[in-house]
Amino acid sequence: GNSVTQMEGPVTLSEEAFLTINCTYTATGYPSLFWYVQYPGEGLQLLLKATKADDKGSNKGFEATYRKETTSFHLEKGSVQVSDSAVYFCALSPISGNTPLVFGKGTRLSVIA
Amino acid sequence: SAVISQKPSRDICQRGTSLTIQCQVDSQVTMMFWYRQQPGQSLTLIATANQGSEATYESGFVIDKFPISRPNLTFSTLTVSNMSPEDSSIYLCSTEGRNEQFFGPGTRLTVL
Numbered sequence: 001g002n003s004v005t006q007m008e009g010p011v012t013l014s015e016e017a018f019l020t021i022n023c024t025y026t027a028t029g030y031p032s033l034f035w036y037v038q039y040p041g042e043g044l045q046l047l048l049k050a051t052k053a054d055d056k057g058s059n060k061g062f063e064a065t066y067r068k069e070t071t072s073f074h075l076e077k078g079s080v081q082v083s084d085s086a087v088y089f090c091a092l093s094p095i096s097g098n099t100p101l102v103f104g105k106g107t108r109l110s111v112i113a
Numbered sequence: 114s115a116v117i118s119q120k121p122s123r124d125i126c127q128r129g130t131s132l133t134i135q136c137q138v139d140s141q142v143t144m145m146f147w148y149r150q151q152p153g154q155s156l157t158l159i160a161t162a163n164q165g166s167e168a169t170y171e172s173g174f175v176i177d178k179f180p181i182s183r184p185n186l187t188f189s190t191l192t193v194s195n196m197s198p199e200d201s202s203i204y205l206c207s208t209e210g211r212n213e214q215f216f217g218p219g220t221r222l223t224v225l
Binding site for chain 1: 123146154155156158161206209212213214215216217218219
């Protein structure tokens with residue numbers, strides 16, 4: 001079946017540190033891949049996405065590259081800020097669009113000044 | 114993009130009672146999804162609701178416990194019936210877009 005595995009949290013970093021949150025997936029075919037972010041007290045927001053192999057999604061300084069050979073979609077940011085403190089969810093859509101997402105367990109990031 | 118609102122945003126309920134959560138989308142959509150996010154956990158899909166047909170429930174979720182209505186293309190409700198403390202969660206409404214899913218702000222339910 002389809003599944004997403006992401007690194008366990010919580011992750012605590014100092015401001016301006018480099019961030020990597022690992023995400024690997026299992027799926028048949030060619031899924032679309034997503035990172036969603038949930039800020040404290042808010043709903044989920046799409047952070048970035050990639051729909052095919054070697055695509056790079058990017059937004060707000062975050063990047064993730066769709067690696068089919070390693071079935072991975074790791075989230076990276078070169079310099080985190082306190083405002084990046086949130087829970088990050090990796091997810092896949094088994095068929096591009098119009099199907100419910102399969103989510104990883106989420107990784108809580110805390111950035112301290 | 115789709116803008117989704119949910120009501121109530123939060124509630125505290127007594128065990129044995131029921132709560133109906135409303136989800137409103139600002140545009141017509143075919144499919145709507147209901148998720149549950151238990152404390153510290155990821156999102157689990159409860160059911161998929163298409164307008165004009167019965168909702169499709171995921172393994173572990175049943176219609177008697179989580180009845181869903183989908184009267185039109187912009188609105189859906191999820192009822193959490195005969196609640197117990199184990200039902201304390203955030204319940205999220207979601208809909209599909211162009212290669213993306215949009216989520217409502219969630220309803221934070223606490224059952225005492």
